Amino acid sequence: MIKKIFLFLLVAALLLVGIVLFNTFRFSKEIPIKASKELPALPDSALSHLRAAIRIPTITFGDGLPVDTLQFNTFWQLMEQQYPLVHQHLTHQSFNALSRLYHWPGKHPEQKPYVLMAHFDVVPVEAATAKQWTVAPFGGELKNDTVYGRGVADDKASLISILEATEKLLAQGFQPERDFYFSFGNDEETIGHGAQAIAKYMQEQKIKPEMVLDEGGEITREHFPELKRPVALIAVAEKGYMSFDLTVDQAGGHSSTPAKETAIDILSKGLVKLREKQMPYKVLPLIHEMFQRIGPGLSFAQRMAIANPWLFEKVLVGQLEKDKSSNALIRTTIVPTIVQSGMKDNVIPSVAKAIVNTRILPGQTPDDVEFFIRGQVDDARIVVTKASQADYNGPAAALDSKGYLLVENATYQVTKDVIPVPFLSVGATDSKYFQPFSEAVIKFLPSTDSKGFHGIDERMPVSDFKRMIYFYQIILTQAGK
Ligand SMILES: [Zn+2]
Structure with missing residues (x-):
């Protein structure tokens, strides 16, 4: 009897090991590599545009606390100077006084629009840490092929990249296949009243975006060093x-x-x-x-x-x-x-x-x-x-949605050997307000292991900025059916 039980246990154990090994070996050992493109050269003007944007201290201090509205208005004046074609061909409206929604009509208005989001407010530089900065936080310095300054990574480079890509495409006489909206918030670092007002307006107008793209995840080389390849963390939901x-x-x-x-x-x-x-x-x-x-x-x-x-x-x-x-x-x-x-x-x-x-x-x-x-x-x-209002935290964007696939495809094109994966944003973003009426809300920027956001020496390598502009260019030009 004991012998039989022993035999049974032995067979069961071998079977278990067999299943575990079978599953492990079936799990392929290679992650596919898809072709990427050479990033086009960055015009000098793009860098000076980004640096000029950093020099305007558009700081928000906390919900309900006053801001220097002059800086926010100066920021928009600068955008109008830097991007004349954008302001000639796209319409825009203000929300919450300082946020803006731009509209770029596409060739096929019957196709559901895409929304690109960014915010241009920045967090303050803590007095206690100001001395630890190696550059002036609002100097927009360029050092070792890296742009320094409060807000460069979070999130001005994104806003500037969207406008750079659009200005360039307009100069070529391009019109997108579908409508695009650019939602630029003025208070993401507090409550996001600006984005909330824009979302409310779009909902009232029955504009139902097929995709909304905002900050959230990014590319990392540091979190999975064993892969020896960059991993793009494309957030499809947020907490x-x-x-x-x-x-x-x-x-x-x-x-x-x-x-x-x-x-x-x-x-x-x-x-x-x-x-x-x-x-x-x-x-x-x-x-x-x-x-x-x-x-x-x-x-x-x-x-x-x-x-x-x-x-x-x-x-x-x-x-x-x-x-x-x-x-x-x-x-x-x-x-x-x-x-x-x-x-x-x-x-x-x-x-x-x-x-x-x-x-x-x-x-x-x-x-x-x-x-x-x-x-x-x-x-x-x-x-x-x-003690606060409840946020929407519903289901994630589908990985076979047009929005996710477009972002994934653009990421492949601008990042050599990248492994794009779905991700969860643990921080809150302005895009949460669009979640209830949009099909796929994606939170991702192709920057790489951003340094110093909300901290000391916030910075972005020029190569990341270049990648970001090209990334948005692909999104804008490949947004057809
Ligand atoms: Zn941000």
Whole structure:
């Protein structure tokens, strides 16, 4: 009997190993290479246009905080000077006073339009870090074939590239096959009221874009060094954004006679409990597909795990959880960002308050997250309420949609040996407002491992800027049926 059981287990084990190996070897070892093109030379004027745009400090400080509107208007004057044909052939309207929507009518108005998005507001340079910059943040300096300055990567190079490509095509007498809209937001770094107003207008006009293309993912050589090839992370969905308010209201008093538990104690314990456990992971189909597409270029062990998710999903997830960036791809994240209480060193405050920011995985809702927070905090004295408006975080753009395929094809053409893969944007972009009425909202720019955005020495190599202009040129010229 024991012999029979042993034999059975041996056969089962061999069968399991056989299936695992079969799946692993069937998972091809080569990722296809598609032909790319030589990027056309960059005219000197394009570089000076980008640098001039950086020199205008179009800074947004936070929702509701005043901005220097003169700078924003000066920016548009500069665009009108730099791109005369754009302003002769395309119409534009202003929204939220400082955002603009351009319209370029195509040859076939019956085809659904494409929308190209960018924003031209930039985040401030923190006073504490200003000294660490090696260049003037708003100098638009060109050093070692790299353009420096706040906003160059996020997101002025994109706006300038769209206009450069359009101006060039107009000079050749080109007209796109379908209508194009350019949506240029003035406050993406805060709430995105500009893009929101533009989206609302388009929805009212019953304009239903077949594709919307905005910032989000980019090309990376650093994240998958083992592939020895650039990987284009083409985001087809983004996480939702919601902040929660956690408040404790408890009698305070004189600090010489503290009660056993104060409002600060209760809130602190709640926050510690909240951070002890993460929301359960979920590998979205698009993340699964991303691994299917890069998997063949990875090591044998990694290929084995990816080719057999039914057996190794937990192992794969364990690997992803080790890194904060990849961890954010597989779960809703929850983190306290503001803690407020107290005003005098000898007074025990009666109110302690925290803001907890969450980034919600597509498919989950703010209510799901609120339920989790309450369960973790597990203290009725901590009142949990929603503190921001809910974002749309619905399904991803289809990988066989015209929009995705066009972006993928353009990426192949402008990037030698590239591996394009679907991706999830963990940050919020202006394009979320277009999601409810657009077919495919894609968040991707062909820049490479951008450096210094929202930080020190923000910069972009000239080669990336060149690639970006050509990328948009392909999108504009290959947008037919
Ligand atoms: Zn941005």
